[in-house]
Amino acid sequence: MSQNLLEVKNLVKIFNIGGRIFGSKLKAVNNVNFSIKGDNPEILAFAGETGSGKTTVARMILGLETPTSGEVIYKGNNVTHIKKRNELMEYMKEVQPIFQNPFETFNPLKKVDSYLYETTKNYNLAKSKNEISKIIENSLKSVGLTLVEIEGRYPNELSGGQLQRVSVARALITKPALLIADEPVSMVDASLRMSIVNLFNDLKVKYNVNVMYITHDLATAYYISDRIAIMLRGDVVEFGDVEKVMLSPLHPYTQMLIDSVPQPDPEGTWKEDIKLSSLEVKEFSRLGCKFCERCPYAMKVCKEIEPSTVFREGREVKCHLYAQDEVDSKLKFKVR
Amino acid sequence: MSLLEVKGLSAYYITHVYGVERDVKAVDNITFSLEENEIMGLAGESGCGKSTLLKVLLSMIKPPLRVLSGEVNYSYDNKHFNLLNLDKKQLREVQWEDISYIPQGSMSTLNPVRKIRKTFEDVIKAHKTTEEKEEYEKLMEEHIRYLGLPLEVLDSYPHQLSGGMRQRTTIALATILKPKIIFADEPTTALDVIVQRGVIQMLKKLHEEQENTMLIVTHDMAVHANVADRIAVMYAGKLVEIAKKEILFTNPKHPYSQFLIRSLPKIGDKKQKISAPGNPPSLANPPSGCRFHPRCPYVKDICKEYIPKFRNYDNSHQIACFLYSDEIEEGEEIVSKSIRS
Amino acid sequence: MFIILKDLLKRDKKFLFGFVVICILAFLAILSFFSPYNPRSWNVVPKDRPPSLKYLLGTNSMGQDIFWNTTYALRNSFILGLTTAFVANIIGTIVGLIAGYKGGALDKVLMSINDSFIVLPSLPILIFLSFSLRDKMNMFTMGLIISMFSWPWAGKQVRAQVLSLRERDFTHTAVFSGMNMWRVVFKEHLPFVIPWVIANFINTILSALGMEISLSVLGLSSLEIPTIGTTIYWAMQYQAIFRGIWWWILTPIILSVLFFVALYMLSVSISEFLDPRTRLQRIKMGG
Numbered sequence: 030m031s032q033n034l035l036e037v038k039n040l041v042k043i044f045n046i047g048g049r050i051f052g053s054k055l056k057a058v059n060n061v062n063f064s065i066k067g068d069n070p071e072i073l074a075f076a077g078e079t080g081s082g083k084t085t086v087a088r089m090i091l092g093l094e095t096p097t098s099g100e101v102i103y104k105g106n107n108v109t110h111i112k113k114r115n116e117l118m119e120y121m122k123e124v125q126p127i128f129q130n131p132f133e134t135f136n137p138l139k140k141v142d143s144y145l146y147e148t149t150k151n152y153n154l155a156k157s158k159n160e161i162s163k164i165i166e167n168s169l170k171s172v173g174l175t176l177v178e179i180e181g182r183y184p185n186e187l188s189g190g191q192l193q194r195v196s197v198a199r200a201l202i203t204k205p206a207l208l209i210a211d212e213p214v215s216m217v218d219a220s221l222r223m224s225i226v227n228l229f230n231d232l233k234v235k236y237n238v239n240v241m242y243i244t245h246d247l248a249t250a251y252y253i254s255d256r257i258a259i260m261l262r263g264d265v266v267e268f269g270d271v272e273k274v275m276l277s278p279l280h281p282y283t284q285m286l287i288d289s290v291p292q293p294d295p296e297g298t299w300k301e302d303i304k305l306s307s308l309e310v311k312e313f314s315r316l317g318c319k320f321c322e323r324c325p326y327a328m329k330v331c332k333e334i335e336p337s338t339v340f341r342e343g344r345e346v347k348c349h350l351y352a353q354d355e356v357d358s359k360l361k362f363k364v365r
Numbered sequence: 366m367s368l369l370e371v372k373g374l375s376a377y378y379i380t381h382v383y384g385v386e387r388d389v390k391a392v393d394n395i396t397f398s399l400e401e402n403e404i405m406g407l408a409g410e411s412g413c414g415k416s417t418l419l420k421v422l423l424s425m426i427k428p429p430l431r432v433l434s435g436e437v438n439y440s441y442d443n444k445h446f447n448l449l450n451l452d453k454k455q456l457r458e459v460q461w462e463d464i465s466y467i468p469q470g471s472m473s474t475l476n477p478v479r480k481i482r483k484t485f486e487d488v489i490k491a492h493k494t495t496e497e498k499e500e501y502e503k504l505m506e507e508h509i510r511y512l513g514l515p516l517e518v519l520d521s522y523p524h525q526l527s528g529g530m531r532q533r534t535t536i537a538l539a540t541i542l543k544p545k546i547i548f549a550d551e552p553t554t555a556l557d558v559i560v561q562r563g564v565i566q567m568l569k570k571l572h573e574e575q576e577n578t579m580l581i582v583t584h585d586m587a588v589h590a591n592v593a594d595r596i597a598v599m600y601a602g603k604l605v606e607i608a609k610k611e612i613l614f615t616n617p618k619h620p621y622s623q624f625l626i627r628s629l630p631k632i633g634d635k636k637q638k639i640s641a642p643g644n645p646p647s648l649a650n651p652p653s654g655c656r657f658h659p660r661c662p663y664v665k666d667i668c669k670e671y672i673p674k675f676r677n678y679d680n681s682h683q684i685a686c687f688l689y690s691d692e693i694e695e696g697e698e699i700v701s702k703s704i705r706s
Numbered sequence: 707m708f709i710i711l712k713d714l715l716k717r718d719k720k721f722l723f724g725f726v727v728i729c730i731l732a733f734l735a736i737l738s739f740f741s742p743y744n745p746r747s748w749n750v751v752p753k754d755r756p757p758s759l760k761y762l763l764g765t766n767s768m769g770q771d772i773f774w775n776t777t778y779a780l781r782n783s784f785i786l787g788l789t790t791a792f793v794a795n796i797i798g799t800i801v802g803l804i805a806g807y808k809g810g811a812l813d814k815v816l817m818s819i820n821d822s823f824i825v826l827p828s829l830p831i832l833i834f835l836s837f838s839l840r841d842k843m844n845m846f847t848m849g850l851i852i853s854m855f856s857w858p859w860a861g862k863q864v865r866a867q868v869l870s871l872r873e874r875d876f877t878h879t880a881v882f883s884g885m886n887m888w889r890v891v892f893k894e895h896l897p898f899v900i901p902w903v904i905a906n907f908i909n910t911i912l913s914a915l916g917m918e919i920s921l922s923v924l925g926l927s928s929l930e931i932p933t934i935g936t937t938i939y940w941a942m943q944y945q946a947i948f949r950g951i952w953w954w955i956l957t958p959i960i961l962s963v964l965f966f967v968a969l970y971m972l973s974v975s976i977s978e979f980l981d982p983r984t985r986l987q988r989i990k991m992g993g
Contacts, residue, residue, distance in 0.1 A: 078557035079528070093878060114886070121882050133875040138897045144883050151884025188644045199883065218410035219584050220621075223628040223640035245557065248587075248630040252638070275632055289562040291587035293629040295614040298591055303562050 032105045034067025034206060034239065035090070040099035042085050058082040058089070059263040061099075062338075065241075067206065070233045072240045074250040074271065077260035078286075083243045086260075087209050090241070091126050092117070122152055125200035127210035131192035131217070135184045141195055142180055145169075148202045168198040171236065172228060190221035197228065201236070208232065209241045214249060226253055247290045251275050259283045262319040269344020279346045282320045318349065326350060366440045367398035368546065368578050369422070374435030376421045381429075389648045391417035391430075393602040394694065396675060397683070399546075399580060401441070404572055406593030406610070407582040408625070410645055414602040415582045416469065419550050422580070423466050424448050424456055439464075441545050462492045465544040467536055469551040474535050475523040481534060482519040485541065492542055508541050512567055529560030533567060540571050547571075549581045553588055565592055586629055590614060595681070598622050601646050601656035604675050607683045618678065619686050620661045655687065663688055714979060721979075724971035727964055735784050738777035743770065745778040745932045757953050764953035767944040776957055778932040782845045783965065786918055786933075787911035789849025790856060795907050797853070798860025799899065803891045805861070806868025813865075820861045828855040832917065836927045843928040852914050860906055864899050871895045901980035908973035912966055919962065934958045934965075 042058040059082075065073060075083040088094040090101050092111060101109045103120060111117045128134045135141050145165045148154075155161045166176050172194040179187065179195055187195070193213060200208055210229065214222045230253050232238040244250050250257055251271060258268040259280065267280040278284045285303075292298045318324070321331040330349050338347045373396055378389040391414040399405055407415050420426065422437055437448040441463070451459070460466075468474060476484050482505070489501045509516060518526065518534055526534065532552065539547060552568065553561040569592060572579055581592060589596050590610065597607040598619065606619040617623045624641035643660035646652055652659050658668040667687050674692040675685040685694075714721045743750050749769035757764040763772040805816040835851055836843060871877060872895070880890045915934070921927045922935025929936050937958040941947075946954045 078559065091878075118884060121884065125882055126878065128875045128878070130875060134879050136876040136880075136894050136897070139893070143893075144879060147880070147885055147889075148883040151886075191644060196879075199879070218412075218645060219586065220410050220624060220628065220641045220645070223630070223638045224642075226630075227637070227639075247558065248632055251632045252630040252635065286558060287632065289559045290632060291562070291565070291585075291591045292631055293587040293590045293614065293626070294631075295590050295611045299562065299566075302566050303559065 033064045033102075034104060035065040036100075036102040037061060037063050037086070037090065038100045038102065040086065040089060040101070041097045042082070042089060042094065043097045056263050057085045058096075061086055061265055063258065063265070063268065065207070065239055067239060070237045070239045071255040072229065072233055072242055072253050074242045074244060074254035074257040075260060076244055076247055076250050076257055076286075078245055080262060081260035082263040083260050084211055087126075087211050087241065087243050091124065091209055092120070118152070122203045123205050124207045124209065125203065125205040127193070127196050127200055127208060127213045129212040129215055131189045131196060132184055134196045135192065137184050139183070141182055141184055141187065141192070142176070144199050145195075145202065148199055152203050154202065164202060165198075168202045169195075171201060171232075172198045173224075174198065188221070189217045190225060193217055193225055194228070197225075197232075201232070201238070205238065207239045207241065209243070211243045212245070213242070215244070215246065222249070229253055247275070247287065259286065264319060264347055265338070265345070266320070266348065267344060267346045273343050277342075279341060279344070279351060280348050281324045281326055281350070285323070318347075366445075368401040368439070368441055369399035369580075370436070370438040370440070371398065371422070372396050372436045372438070374418075374421060374437065375433045376417060376426070376430060376435075377433060378417075378429045379431055387649045390414075390602045390651060391648055392421060394675075395435070395604055397597060397604060397607060399578060402576060402578055403594045404568075404579040404581065404592055406589035406596040407580060407599060408584065408586060408589055408596055409599035410584050412645060412648065413599045414648065415599050416550055418599070419466075419548050419580070419582055422448070423460070423464065423548060424451065425466075439546075461488060461539075461544065462542050463544055464546045464548070465539040465542070467539045467547065467549040467552050469554065474538060475531065477523050480520055480522055485519070485538060488538060488541065504541065508537055512537050512570075513563070529556050529563070532556060532560075532564060536564065536567055536571075540575065540577075543575050543577070545577055547577055547579045549579065551583050552581065553585065554583065561588075568592060586625060598625065601651050602648055603656060603672075603685065604683075605657070605685050607681075609681060612682060618682075618684050618689065619657075620663055620688075621657050655685075667691075714975065718975045718979075720971040721975035724968040724975065727968035728972065731780055731961075731965060731968070732784065734777050735780040738774070738781045741774040741777060743774050745770070745775055746930050754949075754951055763957055764951075766940065766954045767946070767949075767951065768940065772954060772957055775932050775937065776961065779934050779937055779958065780961070782931060782933045783915055783918075785845040786849045786852075787914050789846055790853045790914035791907045791910040793850060794853035794856035794910050795860050795903055798857040799864050799896075799903055801857070801861040802864025802866075803868055803895060803899070804887070806865035807872050807887060807891050807895065816861070817865070820858045823854065823858040824862075826855065828917075829920075831855075832921060833924075833926050836921055840928050844931065845933070848918065848927070849914065852917055853910075856910050856913065860903065860910075863902060863906070867899050867902065868895050871898055901977045904980060905973045905977040908969050908976075912969055915962070915965065934962050 040058055040061040041056070044055040044057055046052050046055055065071065075086065077083045085094060089096045092108070096109060099109070100107055103124065108120050111120060135144060142165070145168070146161065149161045149164050155164050162176070169176055169179070174191065174194050179191070184192060213229070214225050217225055226249050229240050229242065233240060242250065242254055254271045256269060257271045257274050258265050259274065259282065260266065261282050267274050267278060267283045274283060275287055278287055288299070289303065290298070316335070317333045318331040318336050321327040324331065328349060336347050336349045336352060338345050339351055341351045373394055374392055375394050376392040378391060380387050380389070393414075395418060407418070409415050417430065420430065421432060424437075426432060432449060439446055439448060475481065485505050486501065489504065493501070505519065506516060509519060512533065514530070514533055514537060518530065523531055536552070549568070553564050556564060565588060568579065568581070571577070581588070583589065593610050595607060596610050596613050598605050598613075598621065600621050606613070606617070606622045608618070613622060614626055617626045621641065628638045628640040630638055641660050646656055646659070654670045655661070655668040655673055658664045661668065665687060672694040673685045673687045673690070674694045675683060676690060676692055678684045678689055715725060751761065751765045751769055751771050753765060753767050753769045755761050755765040761771055761773065763776060766772055766775070801816050801820060805813040832851065832855075836848065839847065877890060877894060880894050885893070918927070918933060919935035919938070922929070922933055922939050923942070925939055927936065929939060938955065941951070941955040941958070944951075946952070
């Protein structure tokens, strides 16, 4: 199969804040391009801070948000604006979401297993009651749960970890090729977190599922992903193999980000103090590179012209420092 | 004398809804002390009772929360008192000036309809005798600048600031009167990585310069690693281990602490991490005996029936586990029944 | 079901009061089927007799037994109130659920229709309709007409609630579970909306009764039909207050006050009971 599983082309999202006359525009996602091959299942992480646009990208792929421009192509079909119900069902069968808050994922007034039954029935995966139960049992087994544990229970009777597992089980029923997980462990307790993270890895290895893992937790992103995209205020500033990007980052923002992750090491993590940006909203409306205010290597061009994405040292990076083909000796600096 | 000594503190949420009674044993027989000039971290997952413990240590006790037993003894500057015995007036004198609090979720201390400047003025005026406008304006601006915040913050409304900025402003507010003890509840949760670093930096700077004592509650062990001197681990309403940070991270003794430390992912480390099996218990209906026993890989018969006593393992290392001692916690059928009748 | 009822009756004094009073009134309404007199006939009993064992609530100046007349009035009140409440709330809820969920063009169309009905002046039109349809007017018809003015309120309120519900994650989960619009709207959103609808149901009954009384007292509805409003009308026509026939004018007034208060108590305690937040607490308790 030569076509890619998922292709995202020039995706842009602009939000209108305030009214039509006096409002302003917020470019939440600025020209995002990437693809997932699908022949070897992978875990692709989208990392960034609040307002980076990572969740908006995920929502556009899921169809929960309409892109202002750009395309989402799944298995060769343009799925950016699906109108017909049967086309939508076909797409949703293959691409399923996992949401951040396990307690919001399910209706608090409904029993949790109702969603498992709905999914099985609505996608016509089984006819008889027996078959349906079997499918649900299997799905629950693959996430380490049994039907007995969750049957007849309401969301507030289960823990965050259990609910998140049920959420994954539900998403797996249709045997999707791609799971889009939006911060799936940020609201799960620290003591249960790794078991859910490990679960995603199992899904990739045992069930051939690709996972798009949206997170702000770089430590877990490093732990399970194969490739990672670092987003800043709507731009993908660095994108590539996780070992390369996280252990020898090129973009100054990636460097600052990785450096700022507190390591669980009693020796402490940081040697220098950091200077925080003053009023962060200003960064969005920057003309040039969004990071230039805080960048230790900012040049005049950074303030005026938006950098383009280039391929350097095995990954994509969007930074004027790497824009020239010949690297100026003055600009050659130490990489972590 | 320790700055803060907590003895046998128990506080439950006693609720009575639609004919069903429930005791949520959020703080159960807790004993520990906080020494002057140290930063203690309180770790544990959400729902283990650490936020409730903090509320009791600040005497922010509102029904259905009730203190059932125990003492909260403060001792500093020739003042010695049990916080639980103070009346409202005495409490107000102590709060904010000697003991201050950084709550979870930065919107709570900042009045949404007043400019930050006014909120700061209110706090200063309520506690200091100076009415001189210049004096306290100077105090405000110096403090803000000292903490690395832009002066524009004072003239903004809370909703105009980002989450990180609000949190830092809240910290500024809590420390402007140079209190002796600062209690912080999840100060870095929900903040971005880079802002989190700035907040941790700020807390450490304040600690060094103002020479105060801090108790920081968070479930994020990485934050504790970078800020705390000693770390206390709570599980299901009870303390299970207190140790110096270096010791806890390299050689945790309690099985729950072991799971907590060993499951932490680290950049550069792709080794498999495993988290604790099972699920955290309900505080209303905790397991019998040691609360961790259903999930413990070393469980013995005694663990299912009796609660291990929280005692000294060695110098400045305390632990509650039958792996290290046979002592049983004095079983007191907590007096909740008599309160209800 | 019955366990819940017993529970409510035991715990909530408001519910107890409301429930008991409505039951009594309903019982009286049912008694009307056993009335020995035709409510439209006059001079079947001696006029202007005060309450006694023979005539429980006395008689009026048209020679009717007030007690049996009142049972008919109550029956008509129930028919009117329930008709209006059912029709208005079913239409309004469905419109609100769909408009709120679908959004876009369908929402705009539905809300334009909705707003047009809100803007219509209800009293003049009702006066006109009840006047011109006098002969064919019965409680059922009046209920239908009044509901035309009541449904838009439900439409708007339900839609407002759905607008926030549809952004919540569990709506997305439902969509990705393959649920179509009808299933999502009725299985996911309706349970949240129901407490409000029930409270509004009772309020619609109240407003329908109030409207009927207003119309009848002004002499604008079919005056042979015994209702609380027409009773007051006739009592005033015959100067009951000045002539000291207090039992004739007091009966409808006290009854309507009782009816209104009882309905209000029921509305408050039921919506408290059904509030999602207290419902969740009860689920937690296992109760």
